[in-house]
Amino acid sequence: MTDHTGPSAGLLLRIAQQDREAFRGLYRTVSAKLYGVALRILGNKAEAELTVQDLFTRIWLHAGRFNPDRERGLDFLICMARDSAIDRRRARGPVPADGSGHETAFMAHEADLRHPEGLSRVEPRCAQAITAAYLGGLTHAEIAAACGKQEAEVRPLLHDAFRQIAAVGEPKALPGLVVPDDDCSEDGMLAAEFVLGSLSLEERRMVQRRLANLHDTAFAAHVALWRARLAPLNAAYAAVSAPDLLTMIEARIFGTPVAVQQSNLKRMAVAMFGGVAAIAVVAALTAIAVRDTTPPPELYAATLEAGGNQLIFAAAWDPGSRKFEVLRTGGPAPAPGKDYQIWLLRADGAVQPLMMLRGEENVTLISHIPRDAKLGVTLEPTSDGLAAKPSGPMLLTGKVQRL
Numbered sequence: 378m379t380d381h382t383g384p385s386a387g388l389l390l391r392i393a394q395q396d397r398e399a400f401r402g403l404y405r406t407v408s409a410k411l412y413g414v415a416l417r418i419l420g421n422k423a424e425a426e427l428t429v430q431d432l433f434t435r436i437w438l439h440a441g442r443f444n445p446d447r448e449r450g451l452d453f454l455i456c457m458a459r460d461s462a463i464d465r466r467r468a469r470g471p472v473p474a475d476g477s478g479h480e481t482a483f484m485a486h487e488a489d490l491r492h493p494e495g496l497s498r499v500e501p502r503c504a505q506a507i508t509a510a511y512l513g514g515l516t517h518a519e520i521a522a523a524c525g526k527q528e529a530e531v532r533p534l535l536h537d538a539f540r541q542i543a544a545v546g547e548p549k550a551l552p553g554l555v556v557p558d559d560d561c562s563e564d565g566m567l568a569a570e571f572v573l574g575s576l577s578l579e580e581r582r583m584v585q586r587r588l589a590n591l592h593d594t595a596f597a598a599h600v601a602l603w604r605a606r607l608a609p610l611n612a613a614y615a616a617v618s619a620p621d622l623l624t625m626i627e628a629r630i631f632g633t634p635v636a637v638q639q640s641n642l643k644r645m646a647v648a649m650f651g652g653v654a655a656i657a658v659v660a661a662l663t664a665i666a667v668r669d670t671t672p673p674p675e676l677y678a679a680t681l682e683a684g685g686n687q688l689i690f691a692a693a694w695d696p697g698s699r700k701f702e703v704l705r706t707g708g709p710a711p712a713p714g715k716d717y718q719i720w721l722l723r724a725d726g727a728v729q730p731l732m733m734l735r736g737e738e739n740v741t742l743i744s745h746i747p748r749d750a751k752l753g754v755t756l757e758p759t760s761d762g763l764a765a766k767p768s769g770p771m772l773l774t775g776k777v778q779r780l
Contacts, residue, residue: 384406384450385403385406385407385449385450385451385453385454386443386445386449386450387450388400388402388403388406388450389403389436389440389443389450389453389454390440390443390445392436392437392440393440393441393443397631400433400436400437401623403436404433404623404626407451407454408429408433408619408622408623409616409617409618409619410451410454410455410614410616411429411432411454411455411458412425412426412429412616412617412618412619413614413615413616413617414455414458414459414462414614415428415429415432415458415461415462416617417512417513417614417615418459418462418463418466418512418513418514418574419462419465419466424465424469425462425619426619426620426622427465427740428458428461428462428465429458429619429622429626430622430625430626430629431461432457432458432461433622433626434626434629434630435457435461436454436457437630439457444553445553446551446552446553447551447553447554447601447605448551448601448604448605448608449551449608451611452604452605452608452611455611455614456604459514459574462514463514463574463581464578464581466514467516467577467578467581468578468761469741493542493606493607493608493609493610494542494545494546494606495541495542495543495544495545496508496538496541496542498541498544498545499537499538499541499542502524502525503524503526503534503538504538505523505524506520506523506524507520507535507538507573508610508613509523510523510573510574510575511573511574511607511610512610512613512614513574514574515574515575516575516577517531517532517575520535520575531575532570535566535569535570535573535575536566536569539561539565539566539569539603540561542606543560543561543565543606551605554601554602554605555598555601555602556598556602557595557598557599557602559595560599560602564595564596564599565599565603567580567584567599568584568596568599568600568602568603569599569603571584571600571603572600572603572604572607573603573607578761579761584600588600688705688708688709688754688772688773689705689708690703690704690705690719690734690754690773701731701732701740701741701743701746702738702739702740703719703732703734703738703739703740704738705717705734705738711756712756714758714759715756715757715758715759716733716734716735716756716757716758716759717733717734717754717755717756717757717772718730718731718732718733718734718754718755718756718757718763718764718767719731719732719733719734719752719753719754720752720753720754720755720767720771721743721746721750721751721752721753722750722751722752722753722771722774723747723750724747724749724750728753728766728767730763730764730765731743731752731763732763733757733760733762733763733764735759749776750776751774751775751776752773752774752775753767753771753772753773753774754771754772754773754774755767755768755769755770755771755772756769756772757769
């Protein structure tokens with residue numbers, strides 16, 4: 378391990394060997410900084426907390442990808458945090474700001490930020506827009522507004538700026554970096570935009586598929602190089618004191634108290650409804666139950682007939698933060714090209730899409746769930762957004778009721 382990578386590097390290398398004490402040490406060391414990254418990009422405390430939980434789960438699973446000869450430990454972690462927050466922002470669209478963005482603290486840090494070499498050659502207004510795009514995960518439309526341009530002008534403007542940055546040379550402190558021969562090619566510019574954070578959700582997913590392809594080493598080299606070039610901007614992210622999420626994170630990974638509560642919820646539903654698949658709506662997330670000493674919240678559940686298909690979903694809703702979380706705790710995964718979608722079925726017959734459940738769990742924000750409403754589950758074609766109307770029958774339905 379090289380010295381310049383800092384204390385995070387050593388902890389990451391130990392985590393790659395499944396060292397739980399190193400994992401806890403890393404959380405204590407960098408969680409405030411990574412929470413600050415998520416809060417800067419999302420502007421919403423609840424969303425930032427969820428991002429940090431997802432992020433540290435990914436760190437435990439993927440710490441082995443860290444290469445201390447190619448990037449600094451903290452830069453590797455900030456890169457993961459930015460990717461998680463930008464993906465969440467793109468997937469959900471604008472999330473209402475909740476006043477927890479700490480803009481004053483961010484601006485104080487930005488006043489002292491270190492600019493990447495070559496950015497001084499760019500028109501000042503556009504250089505400021507590029508900096509804001511990196512720190513805030515801005516879209517092309519938002520960059521256009523920041524620098525007084527038309528949206529169609531943004532991509533050429535960015536590519537010109539990237540060429541100016543590339544022209545000054547490469548980071549010398551990281552011997553593992555590879556400089557591709559076609560540094561300013563179409564792939565090079567795509568990698569630069571991905572690292573900047575300006576791509577659409579569809580474009581980001583395409584890039585992520587390429588990065589997952591172990592044979593596409595040339596494109597991975599482009600991305601690694603641009604991460605190193607833009608890494609000086611990471612210093613502008615402020616560390617923001619975060620709630621203690623470690624208990625919840627370890628529960629996700631290692632099956633500690635929260636996992637026990639989730640399995641208890643599943644057993645409760647089976648016991649109450651004679652083995653019928655059920656979905657439970659809880660007025661506070663299990664995470665809050667773990668770390669809070671307030672009285673237990675009201676508990677709601679809905680019985681859902683599965684027609685012989687042993688699907689079981691557990692859901693939780695916190696009216697205070699509006700977080701609505703759903704987990705598939707039993708039954709088959711959807712077929713390729715399909716996803717389960719959760720619906721709110723109102724008493725007046727209106728059907729409202731709530732979330733697409735990709736994988737086994739997902740979280741969204743919901744302001745209100747009427748007591749006389751039902752929840753439903755359908756199987757829908759995979760897409761970037763929610764289906765506006767069900768394309769098939771409800772697999773599971775049930776009235777929301779207090780237990």
